[in-house]
Amino acid sequence: xxxxxxLLSAKVDSRNGIGRxxxxxxxxxxxxxxxxxxxxxxxxDGVKAITLDVRGLTFLDSTALQSFIEARSRxxxxxxxxxxxxVGPRVRRLFEITGIEFLLDE
Numbered sequence: 001x002x003x004x005x006x007l008l009s010a011k012v013d014s015r016n017g018i019g020r021x022x023x024x025x026x027x028x029x030x031x032x033x034x035x036x037x038x039x040x041x042x043x044x045d046g047v048k049a050i051t052l053d054v055r056g057l058t059f060l061d062s063t064a065l066q067s068f069i070e071a072r073s074r075x076x077x078x079x080x081x082x083x084x085x086x087v088g089p090r091v092r093r094l095f096e097i098t099g100i101e102f103l104l105d106e
Contacts, residue, residue: 008034012041017048022086024056027064035064039071048080051105055086065094068103 008031011022019042027035042050050071054060068084075082083105087095095101 007031010034010038012038014042014045014047019045019047019050020053021050022053022056026059027054027057027067028059028061029063032063032067035067039074043074043078043080050075050080050082052082052084053086054084054091055088057091060091060094065098065100069100072103 008023008025008027010024013020021035021038021042023035025031039050052068052071057064068082072082082103084103085105087104092101092104095104
């Protein structure tokens, strides 16, 4: 780990019942709590949909994928949508290999 700053940052906004989270950096075991905190806050606010923009991610691991699946499950249980946008070809392939491409907003 370098001293260049946080490994993950998130820009969050909520408008018209839609929560948006744009991630920048690395999403892994150590940084996943940052995402979880923002997801929790939006879910408590009662949004109808959450869109996660991952185009700014430089790395993600299996913890990130599990977090996405859990967010989708909570969304379904709460009656709202959870979609992921901004997926590049390499990450798309990872989603396909792991069988979670249904999370992608296409």
